[in-house]
Each structure stands twice: as C-alpha cells, then as structure tokens.
Amino acid sequence: MDIETLYALRSSSGLPSHPAIFLILLVLTWALHMIAVHVMLGSTALALTGAFSSNAHGRRLAGPMLDTAKVAVSIAIVIGVAPLLFVQVIYDPFWYVSNVLSARWAIAFIVVLLVAYWAMYHHYFVGKDGGSATSRWSLALSLALLLAAGFIMHALASQALRPELWMAWYAPEGHLETAGSGIHEFNLGRFLFFIVLAAPVTGAWLLGCRRYLACREQSDAPYLEWIASLGNKLMTGGGFAALICYAAWMATLPDSAAGFPVSLWSIVANASILLLIVTPALFRSASGSYAPFATATGAVLLIAIAREALRHRILFGTHGYELSTYAINLDWYSNALFCLTFAGVGGFAIAYSVAISWEAGKTPGIYTASPRVDRLGGFALAALLVWIAQYFFVGFLVMAR
Numbered sequence: 497m498d499i500e501t502l503y504a505l506r507s508s509s510g511l512p513s514h515p516a517i518f519l520i521l522l523v524l525t526w527a528l529h530m531i532a533v534h535v536m537l538g539s540t541a542l543a544l545t546g547a548f549s550s551n552a553h554g555r556r557l558a559g560p561m562l563d564t565a566k567v568a569v570s571i572a573i574v575i576g577v578a579p580l581l582f583v584q585v586i587y588d589p590f591w592y593v594s595n596v597l598s599a600r601w602a603i604a605f606i607v608v609l610l611v612a613y614w615a616m617y618h619h620y621f622v623g624k625d626g627g628s629a630t631s632r633w634s635l636a637l638s639l640a641l642l643l644a645a646g647f648i649m650h651a652l653a654s655q656a657l658r659p660e661l662w663m664a665w666y667a668p669e670g671h672l673e674t675a676g677s678g679i680h681e682f683n684l685g686r687f688l689f690f691i692v693l694a695a696p697v698t699g700a701w702l703l704g705c706r707r708y709l710a711c712r713e714q715s716d717a718p719y720l721e722w723i724a725s726l727g728n729k730l731m732t733g734g735g736f737a738a739l740i741c742y743a744a745w746m747a748t749l750p751d752s753a754a755g756f757p758v759s760l761w762s763i764v765a766n767a768s769i770l771l772l773i774v775t776p777a778l779f780r781s782a783s784g785s786y787a788p789f790a791t792a793t794g795a796v797l798l799i800a801i802a803r804e805a806l807r808h809r810i811l812f813g814t815h816g817y818e819l820s821t822y823a824i825n826l827d828w829y830s831n832a833l834f835c836l837t838f839a840g841v842g843g844f845a846i847a848y849s850v851a852i853s854w855e856a857g858k859t860p861g862i863y864t865a866s867p868r869v870d871r872l873g874g875f876a877l878a879a880l881l882v883w884i885a886q887y888f889f890v891g892f893l894v895m896a897r
C-alpha cells in the first residue's frame with residue numbers, strides 16, 4: 497500500500513490535539529487494559545482449577561478468585577475502550593481497514609464477550625457452594641471465550657501492521673472478498689506472549705493478596721503461606737514461559753520489522769520479563785508485599801512501550817507513515833473536557849470504589865464507611881453532577897448560537 501493511499505484514509509477533520517498526546521495515552525491506557533486482562537485471565541484460571549481441584553487451599557482460593565475475575569472482566573472491558581479510542585484516532589487508516597477486512601469477527605467480538613460474561617455469572621450464581629459439574633464447565637467456557645476475544649483483538653492488531661498484504665486479502669486473484677469473514681493474519685508467539693504474561697502478573701497479585709489478608713486472617717498461616725508460594729511460582733515459572741513465547745514472536749516477525757529483535761526496545765522488553773522472573777527473590781517477605789505488583793505494573797508498561805516501538809518500526813520505518821503529519825484542529829474545549837472528566841469524574845469515582853473496597857475487605861464483620869471515605873463518595877457524586885450540568889449548559893449555549 498503506497499503512502500499517499502494510507503494518508504488518504506486519515507480522518508479529514510484532523511486531530512483535536514497533537515498526535516504525541518494520543519500516542520502517550522494509547523500506550524498508558526493499553527498497559528492498564530493489559531494488567532486488568534492479565535488479572536482477569538489468571539484469576540479465572542485459578543477459579544477454574546480450584547473448582548476441579550481436590551486440594552483444600554486450591555478450592556478455598558477459587559471463591560475469592562471468582563470474585564476477582566468478575567470485577568477484572570468489567571475493568572478490562574471498560575479500560576479497553578480508552579486505547580480503542582486512541583488507536584482509532586491516530587492509527588485510523590490501519591485499524592479501520594483491519595476491522596473491515598474481518599468485519600464479522602469484529603462484530604462477533606461483542607457477542608463472544610457477552611456469552612463469556614454470562615457464563616462466568618452462571619457459574620457464580622449456580623455454583624456458589626462448590627459448583628455443579630455444569631456450572632464448572634460454564635466457567636471453562638467463559639475462560640475459552642475470553643481467550644477467543646483476546647485472539648480477535650490480536651488478529652485485528654496484527655492485520656493492521658501488514659498494509660502490504662491488504663489488497664491480496666481484499667481482492668485475492670482479482671475477486672473482491674467483501675464478506676469480512678476471514679482472519680488473515682496472526683502470530684501465535686505474539687498472542688501467547690501477551691496471554692502467558694497473565695501468570696507472572698497474577699502471581700504478583702497473589703503476593704499482594706497475601707499481604708492484604710495478613711491482617712485479617714492471621715490464624716490462617718498455612719493458607720496464606722500456600723498463596724505466597726503459588727504467587728512466587730507463577731511469577732518465576734510464568735516469566736520463563738513468557739520469555740520463550742517472546743523469543744518465538746521475535747523469530748517469526750515479518751521482514752517489515754527487520755532488526756527489531758536486537759533493538760533497544762526489544763532489549764528493554766527482555767529485561768522487563770527477566771525482572772518479573774526475579775521479583776520473588778527481590779521482595780522476599782514473610783507477610784507478602786505489594787511491591788511485586790507495582791513491579792509487574794512497571795514491567796507491563798515497558799512491554800507496552802516496546803510493542804508500540806515495533807508498530808513504529810513497521811509503519812514508519814518500512815512504510816514511511818509519519819504520525820506527526822496528521823492535521824491538527826486544536827479544540828481546547830474537548831481537550832479540557834477530556835482531561836477534567838478523566839481526572840475529576842473518573843478519578844473520584846475510582847478512588848471512592850477502591851477506598852471503600854479496601855477498607856471493607858480489611859474489616860472483619862460488618863463494615864461502616866469511615867468519614868474520610870464518606871467525604872470521598874460525596875466528592876464523586878458532586879463531580880458527576882457538575883459534569884451533567886456543564887453538559888446541558890454547553891449544549892444549550894451551542895443551540896442558542
């Protein structure tokens with residue numbers, strides 16, 4: 497695909513702000529999306545293995561892991577919207593072509609997610625006390641469908657990186673293929689790498705859980721020790737598995753990414769995986785620690801930057817696509833509204849939800865919110881009301897003009 501055609505596919509209304517801002521937000525929010533995806537996949541897998549296991553600790557952990565998975569699915573989906581918006585804004589020529597070429601899969605993605613969510617809740621409601629055989633299988637179905645949703649995302653991201661093949665996919669041997677029913681490109685090493693990373697991230701999450709539960713379940717030392725040892729094993733073993741998948745991905749990169757495996761960012765990605773492997777040895781603490789999860793978050797962020805560097809290597813390095821030439825139609829109102837909504841409405845709402853769950857989880861018996869958390873809830877509500885008021889105010893102003 498020649499560069500003029502790629503530029504012609506850009507939105508004619510331009511960008512409301514500099515592309516670098518969207519690029520940074522894309523990487524940041526995608527890293528957050530992946531952390532939620534990893535915790536979601538890991539906790540679902542632990543809930544599933546616990547449901548089928550005869551190990552008492554494993555069966556016990558299955559309950560809290562299912563609770564974690566339910567919340568993590570929602571967070572993964574909600575946070576996934578942010579990179580979806582940013583990728584559409586700055587990489588629209590690539591993202592939309594890829595989606596149109598596999599339109600049926602892009603639409604099926606929603607249905608797959610709906611059924612996955614439903615199947616998880618089926619297990620939650622029907623299988624609360626250990627679970628019937630059917631409900632356990634519905635959890636297995638949920639995990640399989642979540643992986644399928646991830647695979648669709650992976651295929652869409654991969655196809656977007658192969659503009660040189662689009663015409664061959666769209667009009668094979670000159671015949672138009674408009675059904676949008678094919679998956680044209682995927683890389684198993686890359687897909688497995690992003691999935692397998694769920695093991696070290698969930699391991700780090702478990703080490704945090706062990707620390708969190710230490711104050712509440714002191715009498716439960718053997719169970720807490722078991723959680724910590726599982727967390728350590730997942731971090732180290734899962735890290736090694738991720739390293740192998742990363743090598744498989746790098747070994748099968750297309751020619752358009754030549755040189756990337758030995759680039760600085762690829763070395764940073766390798767170092768991040770090694771960091772995950774050695775984290776349990778770095779933070780050995782008898783009562784667990786939150787530091788491994790903070791480290792895992794940093795490692796995923798670095799991997800997200802490396803992933804973006806690969807996109808830059810292919811789209812700019814090989815195809816000559818320059819993000820900086822995107823026309824800008826600076827729109828202060830929408831920029832300010834975005835930032836204030838993110839920080840004000842989202843910030844207070846998330847801080848309130850996290851604070852109340854944090855305190856409630858640490859309190860044995862009935863929990864009553866502290867005055868500080870109560871105040872935070874008030875701020876969250878006030879921010880939402882101000883947002884709604886400004887929405888109608890500006891709307892009326894525009895209509896009155």
Ligand code: HEM
Pocket residue numbers: 526529533569572573574575576577579580581583609642643645646647649650651652653654656686687690691
């Ligand atoms: C809940 C199941 C999901 C899983 C397991 C999942 C997993 C993944 C994986 C593995 C990737 C990396 C693909 C690659 O680079 O090869 C990815 C990318 C992405 N996902 Fe998700 N995802 C899920 C749901 C969602 C949802 C609901 C959204 C949006 C609402 C979303 C938005 C995105 C976006 C925008 C990208 C990056 C595309 C790009 O940079 O080109 N994901 N996801």
